[in-house]
Amino acid sequence: MDPIEQARTVYRENFTSISDYVDILATKGIDWGLIGPREKDRLWERHILNCAALADLIPDGATVIDVGSGAGLPGIPLAILRPDLEMTLLEPLLRRFNFLGETVEELRLEDRVQVVRGRAEDCDETYDVVTCRAVANVQKLLGWCTPLFYPNGRLVALKGDSVSQEISDASRRLEAGRLDAQVLQVRAHPEAEVTQALVITPIR
Template sequence: MEHEVFGDSYEQGRQYVDILASRGVDWGLIGPREVDRLWSRHVLNSVAIEQLINHGSSVLDVGSGAGLPGIPLAILRPDLTVTLLEPLLRRANFLTEVVDELGLAERVSVVRGRAEDQDQTYQVVTCRAVAALPKLLTWCLPLVAPHGQLLAIKGESAEQELIDVQGTLRKRRLTGQVLSVAAHTDAEPTWVVRIR
C-alpha cells in the first residue's frame, strides 16, 4: 500500500519512517508503541489530506512536532513548498536534521516559533493533534491567505469540535466541513476539519 501511495518517492518515505522509528523514539517525539504503526497511523494518515491541496500551494504545518503531516506531504508532493512551524527547540532541531537528511531543504523550511507570532500567510495551513478547534482557529486563521484553507487533522471528535466553533465561523464569514479522506482504498480514513 505504501508503495502505491508514494510511488517514486517511496524510498524517501521509508527513510523518514526509519528516522521516526529510531531517533524519533530516542528524542521522545514518537512513543515506542507507535513504531509498528508509523506507516498506517502517522504517514498515510498525514498524506490523506493531499487530495484537498491545490497544485503548487504554500503549506504551513503548525506544531509540526516530528514533522507530521508536513514532511510526508512534502515527500509525496514535490510541487508544494512546506514550512514546518515548531515552538520547541529540540523538536525544531530534529526537524532541521530530518529535512537535510531527506534532501528536502530546497522546498521545506523549519521555523522555530509559535503560530501567534507569525505574520506571513499561506494557501494551506495544516495541523495534526495540536489543540482543540477553538484554540486552533485563534492561532491559525490569521496565517491563512485569502481564498486559502485550514486543514485540521482530527479524531472522531471532529464533528463536535466543528459544532463548537460555528459562532466564530459565522462571525468571520467562513465555512467549515468535516471530511473523511484516505490515502489509499485500503487505508484507514482520516478525519479532517476544513475551514475556508
C-alpha cells in the same frame, strides 16, 4: 495489502524518501522522545498513510505551513508525496525544531521545506494552506491560524471523533469570521483506514 505496500503504491518514485523518514522516526524519533516506542510497528499506518490522506485537499503548487509539526507530521509525508509544494514546518519547542532541521537535511528536502521555530499566533506570513494534526481544538486553531490563511487559503486539519462538537463550540467564531467548516472522510489508499479531515475556508 499491508500498509507498507499501500504506501509503496501511493508514494511510487518517492517511496525511498518516505522509507528513510520512517527509519528516522523509528530510531532518532523514539530516542529523542518525539515518537512513543509503541508507535514503532504502526508508523506506516497511523502516521504516514494517515497524513498522506490530506494530499488531495491541497491545491497544486501551494505554499503550506504545518503548524505544530512535532516530528514532522503531517508536513513531511505531504512534502515527500507532493514535490510541487513549498512547505514550512512550524514548531515552538527547541528539541523538536532541532529534530526537524536535521531530518529535513538528511532527507535532502531543504530546497522546498523550511523549518521555523515559533508559535502560530506569532507568525505574520500568509499561506495557501495551513495543515495540522493533534495541535488544539477548532476554537483555538481558528484563533491562532485564521490570519495565516485568510482571505484566500484554507485550513486542513486531521481530526478525531470530537470534531463535530468542536465545530459547534466554535460556531460563533466561524460565523463572525465568515468561515465555512466541512468534515470529509479521506484516505490515501483504497485499502487504508478512513480518517477525518476538517477543511475551513473563507465564505466568499
